[in-house]
Amino acid sequence: MKKQFIIVSAFLLSMTVFGQKDEIKTAEKAIKSNDFNTALTAINQAEGLISNADDKTKAKFYYLKGLALYQNEGAQMDVDKTAAAFNDLFNFEKSINSFKYTDEIKALSGKMVNGIATKASSQYSAAIESKEPADFSKAAKLFHQVYKLSPVDTVFLDNAALIYYFGKEYKTSRDLYQQLLDMNYTGIAEEFVATNKADGKDVTYPDKKAMDLQVKLGMAENPRTEVKESRRELIFKNLAQNSSDLNEMDKALEYISMGRQEFPKSYSLLIDEANIYYKLGDNAKFKERLELAIEMNPTEPTLYYNVGVMNMEQKKTDEAIKYFEKAIELKPDYGDAYNNIGAAIIEKAGPIIEEMNKSLNDFAKYDKLQKQQFAIYEKSVPYYEKAFELNKSSISVVQTLMGLYENLGMDEKLEAIKTVYAELKGE
Template identity: 70%
Template sequence: MRKQVLILSALLMSMIVFGQKSELKTAEKAIKANDFTAAMAAINQAESLIANADQKTKAKFYYLRGKALYQNGSESADILKVGEAFNKLINFEKETKKQKYTNELGGLLNELISNVAEKASNEYSVAAQTKEPSDYLKAAKKFEQVYALSPRDTSFLDNAALVYYFGKDYETSKKLYEKLLNLNYTGITTIYVATNKEDGKDIIFDNKKAMDLQVKLGIVENPREEVKKSRREFIFKNLAQNYSALENNSKALEVITEGRTEFPESYSLLIDEANIYYKLGDNAKFKERLQEAIKLNPTDPTLYYNVGVMNMDQNKIDEAIEYFEKAIELKPDYGDAYNNIGAAIIEKANPIIEEMNKSLSDFNKYDKLQAQQFDIYKEAIPFYEKAYELNGSNISIVQTLMGLYENLDMGDKLEKIKLVYDKLKE
């Protein structure tokens, strides 16, 4: 009985091997006849039998699969699948140390990488001109294809993620950025640069040896090595922007928090965090992050302006004015800051107006309160006038000045500003 089982097993194995070889021969003939559909059908039949095949048979299977998918470089070939198949064969032969097909597919692969990378670059140049999302998506797909063909060139995956974002495909961009983080990609690279003696332009070399050779030949001069900084800070930033664009601000905040843990001094991530808190309606956190940003970048007038706005929202009028004044100190033509100082000063009149409304029957008290109100209006006028000087087309500023001039019986100025108002309304 034992002998019968062994005989049956041996017979079964010989049938599997025969099936493998038969299907592979069919695929090989179909490829030579350029019948790639038939080739893939045969390869798919063989795939279920290939797990226990020997090295030689497996290598041939991977080789034929790659060739069938490649379709002699046809435009209809699925580049992502071709890259996966070619690399599967190359990695397999590298592991088994028997490289029968690597040179052939490796040559095709390098040619394909070069062609697709060139197309990606050209299509990105077009997209950069048109700014059309559809054009960005064409370039993004090509960059992703280059990465599929050459997974070692992770920078192409980085390019694809960014260009998908430009193309407003936030979901795909998000997935690629997450993949980059999972791969612990940094983007830190050393590039070799020298200056062409003939035209004075810089040339980038693939390696130091190639650069040194050109120096010795006297073709280039001023050889140097330049190290590109880490891209991870921007990956966190761009990933968060994708989540925000997908209206998942809570997840965007998680990404920013993770990024700031890795890059605690990042001004860019800090500003993004502040903006996300603003989108979430957490004005207190928004203000806190802006104040933190001021410590990192004390010369940015916009930061002071925004903190001033938050102080106004919290009814901290004097603090708001201080921040607006600092913004103007850094940017003397900051019209919005002048406008908001005027608005902050007028806010001081609100409690006086409330008291006036309670004193309608006490004429003496009412008149004294109204005098205080008008003094405040007089204090605000120069700031509104400066805001108007800097932005004469802002109808809101013009309307405010009209109201102030009318309250203070400033007839000449009121008449002039009314003419401006009438023109703006046209």
């Protein structure tokens, strides 16, 4: 019985081998006749049997599968499936150290890469013009296809990740950035640049040999090698931004934390972290991160301004004014900072107004308190006037000045500002 079973098994194995070869012959014949549907049917039938084939048969199977999907680059070609088939062939022939079909398929792959890359660039230019998310998504898909065809060209995956973000496909963008992170992609690369003698513009060449040839022919000058900076920090930023736009704030903070561990001196990541806390409504951590940012970048006026705002919210009026003053010192035309100093000064009148409301029947005390109130208002006026000087279209500043002029009996200024108000309201 045992011998009979072995004989039957061997017979079945032989039938399998013949089945493979028959299907492969059918596919090859159909491809030569440009009958790609028949070729794909035969390939699909052979695929389940190919694991038992010898290396020579397997290589031919992967080769024919690629050609059947390629369809002479016809309109029905599925780029993603074709790219996968091509890469299966490359990987298999590399694994057996035999490259019978690799050069031919690489030529086809290169042709596809060039064609799709050109389409991708054109589509991206169209998207910039239209500003439509759907157009950016189309461009991103094309860049992603180029990467699938040529996985060594990781810059195309980087491009796809970024452009998917412009297309508001945040999940896809994040997935691609995560893929870049997982492969330890940095984006650091050498670029070969020379100046075209004809128009004086810089040209980037694919390799040093091509650049040197142009220089030797006298068509270019000033050849040089430039090193592109690492994009890894930006990848962390974009991972966090995508997560934030997906409203996955814990994930966003996780990516920022990973980025700051790798780039502890990154001002940009610190600001992103501050903004996430602000979006979460955690003003204490927002302020804390801004104060750390000031230590890193002590000449940035918006940092002082925002810390001033946080101090205002915490009722630390004098502290807020100090930060607004520092912002103005660094940026003398910072209209919002002038406005907020005026607001902070008026805030000091709050306790006095409360006491006035308790002293409505004590006229002497009320009058005394009102003088104190108006004295505070007088101190705020120059700041609001400066804010108005810097931004004459701010209705809120104009309204505040109207109230101050009326309370302080500054009638001439009141009439002038009323005219401005009427103009702004279109009356």
